[in-house]
Amino acid sequence: MTVPDIRMVGDDALSIEVDDPRHRNVLAEHLRHSGRWTDVVPGRRNLTVGFDPLAVSPAQAHAVLAGALEHAPPGTQSASEEIELALRVDPESGPDLARVADENGLSPEAFLRRVCASPLAVDMMGFMPGFAYLSGLDPVLRAERLALPRQRVAAGSVGALTGQLGLYALAGPGGWPIIGRIQEPLFDKVAASPFLLKAGMKVRLRVLGSSS
Amino acid sequence: MTLHVVRPGPQATLQGFARVGSRHLGIPASGPADPLSMALANRLAGNASADTAIEITQGGAEFEFRQASAFAIAGASGKLSLSGKTIVAHRTHFARQGDILSIGHPDTGFRTYLAVPGGFVADEFLGSSSTCLPAGFGGLEGRALRPGDELEFDAAMEPAASLETPANLRPFMTASHVLRCVPGPDYAVLDDAVWPDVFEITRRLDRTGIEIRGPWPHLADGALKPSAAVFPGAIQLTPSGNAFVLMPDAQTTGGYPHVLQVIRADRHLLGQVAPGDRIRFLRRTSEQAHNDLVAKTAIFADWLPGFRF
Numbered sequence: 001m002t003v004p005d006i007r008m009v010g011d012d013a014l015s016i017e018v019d020d021p022r023h024r025n026v027l028a029e030h031l032r033h034s035g036r037w038t039d040v041v042p043g044r045r046n047l048t049v050g051f052d053p054l055a056v057s058p059a060q061a062h063a064v065l066a067g068a069l070e071h072a073p074p075g076t077q078s079a080s081e082e083i084e085l086a087l088r089v090d091p092e093s094g095p096d097l098a099r100v101a102d103e104n105g106l107s108p109e110a111f112l113r114r115v116c117a118s119p120l121a122v123d124m125m126g127f128m129p130g131f132a133y134l135s136g137l138d139p140v141l142r143a144e145r146l147a148l149p150r151q152r153v154a155a156g157s158v159g160a161l162t163g164q165l166g167l168y169a170l171a172g173p174g175g176w177p178i179i180g181r182i183q184e185p186l187f188d189k190v191a192a193s194p195f196l197l198k199a200g201m202k203v204r205l206r207v208l209g210s211s212s
Numbered sequence: 213m214t215l216h217v218v219r220p221g222p223q224a225t226l227q228g229f230a231r232v233g234s235r236h237l238g239i240p241a242s243g244p245a246d247p248l249s250m251a252l253a254n255r256l257a258g259n260a261s262a263d264t265a266i267e268i269t270q271g272g273a274e275f276e277f278r279q280a281s282a283f284a285i286a287g288a289s290g291k292l293s294l295s296g297k298t299i300v301a302h303r304t305h306f307a308r309q310g311d312i313l314s315i316g317h318p319d320t321g322f323r324t325y326l327a328v329p330g331g332f333v334a335d336e337f338l339g340s341s342s343t344c345l346p347a348g349f350g351g352l353e354g355r356a357l358r359p360g361d362e363l364e365f366d367a368a369m370e371p372a373a374s375l376e377t378p379a380n381l382r383p384f385m386t387a388s389h390v391l392r393c394v395p396g397p398d399y400a401v402l403d404d405a406v407w408p409d410v411f412e413i414t415r416r417l418d419r420t421g422i423e424i425r426g427p428w429p430h431l432a433d434g435a436l437k438p439s440a441a442v443f444p445g446a447i448q449l450t451p452s453g454n455a456f457v458l459m460p461d462a463q464t465t466g467g468y469p470h471v472l473q474v475i476r477a478d479r480h481l482l483g484q485v486a487p488g489d490r491i492r493f494l495r496r497t498s499e500q501a502h503n504d505l506v507a508k509t510a511i512f513a514d515w516l517p518g519f520r521f
Contacts, residue, residue, distance in 0.1 A: 007397060010394055011394045039233055041441035041464060044438035050443060057499065127463045128240075187347070189348065
């Protein structure tokens with residue numbers, strides 16, 4: 001494979017651009033299993049690895065990563081697992097739905113039909129525990145981050161940005177316009193597997209209630 | 213053994229190791245905001261650097277010893293007293309049963325660490341006892357301490373003698389900070405004028421981040437990036453016109469421009485930054501930052517074997 005450019009992220013992390021999310025997830029698994037990195041964190045377009053700067057210098061870490069990339073598997077994973085999630089869309093659950101739909105020249109119902117018909121898949125987890133970035137949102141639908149992030153959005157909230165959805169597993173601050181709320185808990189600290197979603201999973205949304 | 217929480221102050225949490233290796237699941241590091249001060253307190257209590265201790269924010273805390281026990285305090289310190297008698301930080305103390313430990317508001321610095329022999333019993337999640345407040349796990353039921361909480365610890369390893377932190381290893385508490393930084397991935401949106409400028413800490417600060425006000429460039433469209441990994445010490449420009457430096461409980465990925473990164477060797481200083489404090493940034497290359505870390509670690513190596521910044 002072509003070895004991508006390696007960039008420093010501060011003094012103890014390195015990142016590489018990897019556009020294809022499926023390849024990004026395979027590469028992340030490969031690097032994680034090598035045991036050479038303190039953390040391996042996929043982003044929306046890149047992959048970042050953390051290293052222990054007491055154990056290795058930045059130049060050494062750079063060389064190790066370059067070597068690992070040359071021997072990385074070229075494959076992509078297939079997203080086989082699929083999950084259906086129930087979406088509440090009353091005004092309290094989806095405070096920005098009406099406005100975002102209107103800005104797209106659509107009724108909330110038509111907007112949601114396009115959301116549910118989108119081939120959604122978990123691109124990456126991150127930001128906060130269990131927070132899932134879903135790719136595949138119908139590109140016709142446009143939405144931008146809020147200029148002022150909310151101090152608190154409810155657990156299960158579904159945010160929409162152009163081309164993607166973000167599922168908030170926990171209540172907390174959030175900058176995405178919220179179009180609804182997932183019924184199922186996305187994070188359960190006492191469960192054997194605390195996260196409902198994982199990178200690569202396909203997601204189908206089903207709208208609940210009378211407002212749809 | 214039991215320590216009774218009479219008053220926890222504005223915020224007190226149990227902290228131990230930082231969580232490493234699960235940021236791809238969105239799990240923040242947590243752990244002490246000032247790991248050096250926590251390690252120094254633990255040392256005096258006969259513990260390893262990251263044994264579970266109490267992180268106290270802005271003092272105002274009071275605890276009662278249910279049984280006689282050794283303890284130690286490091287970090288920011290206001291007036292300290294044990295059942296009314298003034299005591300000092302950076303020394304092993306021996307409380308009698310029923311003694312009340314009172315930790316006053318610090319004049320400078322922000323966080324105080326209280327360690328007891330053996331460390332406190334706490335909930336383990338993903339290999340660490342550290343409280344993660346945003347997610348509600350670790351520590352004591354994943355939350356900040358409340359009046360009436362009873363904290364268990366095993367004092368079997370009580371230190372035999374009183375220890376004192378060597379004077380040259382005691383961190384200096386100040387209201388004006390110099391933080392060594394390397395340029396972040398989005399440094400290009402900054403002006404080189406950032407280096408001589410002086411910045412001010414606002415009142416918005418907690419274990420997820422610290423807001424920094426100052427002559428940051430105004431980014432018309434917010435200059436948002438595709439979400440990418442961020443780590444504690446990352447300084448991001450937000451659309452409000454202020455910057456945030458990320459702390460141990462911060463999010464694991466973000467889309468705001470990541471303009472600077474506080475170097476590993478200096479991140480512990482962020483734990484003692486208080487509202488109204490002034491900050492300057494000192495430019496380092498990543499190779500210099502590596503050398504800074506090796507040098508600073510060596511200074512503490514004899515007193516704190518195995519301690520990692």
